[in-house]
Amino acid sequence: MIKFNIAQWRAWAPGLESVDAWQAWSRQPALPENSDAAPDVSFLPAMxxxxxxxxxxxxxxxxxxxxxxxxxxxxxxxxxxxETPRTFEILSDLAAEQPLSPTQFSLSVHNAVIGLWSIMRGETSEMTALAAAGDGLEHGLLEAATLLADGAPHVLLVITEEQPPEAYASWIDDVPFPYALGLLLTPATTGSCPWAAMTVKRPGPNGPTP
Known part of the structure; x- marks a missing residue:
């Protein structure tokens, strides 16, 4: 079992940007309307x-x-x-025998976001980018917990999915709308009310699996 505290959290989806909006949504979940809206990142320089x-x-x-x-x-x-939209653009250009953009390619790889984060924040701490099928939250918490156990006083966990292009509809059916969740995790301490996660055995084709 791993234990941790969630010191702070933030989440974003189209039309859901405040704590009050997310609390209302949690009481009556519904799909947000399709939107090209993007969150405000005006705290970053325009370039x-x-x-x-x-x-x-x-x-x-x-x-x-x-x-x-x-x-x-x-x-x-x-x-x-x-980055499914970027990947789709690159594949479309490739199919049309158009020259590929090195910038688009460099920003389409899975660790591009943490690379940009490191550059823009001047951050040199350990950073990990994971793709864990349908268990991203669980694997992210496990990875963060190991960093906390190794002595980190805080670990930032960010989970995000983009709405894929329509061409991927037959293969990607687990992203009902674009969203992002950020959790600032700290070690569980005496007197706190920590969260806990544990492995459970579930049936598998060759017997129980964790």
Whole structure:
């Protein structure tokens, strides 16, 4: 079993940007309307904002405020599908025998967001980008817990998924709307009310699996 505290959190989805909005949504969950809206990242210089896709903007919008005032903050970034719109553009250009953009390619890889985060914040702490199928939250918490156990006083966990292009509809059915979640995790302490996670055995084709 792993234990940890959630010191702060932030989340974003189209039309859901405040704590009150998310609390209301949790009482009556519903799909947000399709929207090209992107979160406000005006805290970044304009030159830096230009490089950010919506997925990156979502990650920065939930993560940056949580990192305020904290130095040497390890980051765990989770996304199952990553930059699907950029990837689709690259594949479309390739199919049309058009020249590929080195910038687009460099920003489409799975660890592009943490690379940009490191550059823009001047952050040199350990950073990890994971794609863990449908168990991203669980693997992200496990990765963050190991960093806390190794002595980190805080760990930032960011989970984000972009709405994939329509061409991927037959293969990607687990992203009902674009979203991002940021959790600032700290070690469980005496007298606190920590969260806990444990492994459970579930049936598998070859017997129980953790």
């Amino acid at each position: 830096q904002r230009r490089r950010l896709s919506r997925l990156a903007r979502m990650a920065f919008s939930v993560g940056w405020p949580l990192a305020e005032g904290l130095e040497q903050l390890p980051l765990v970034f989770i996304s199952r599908h990553g």
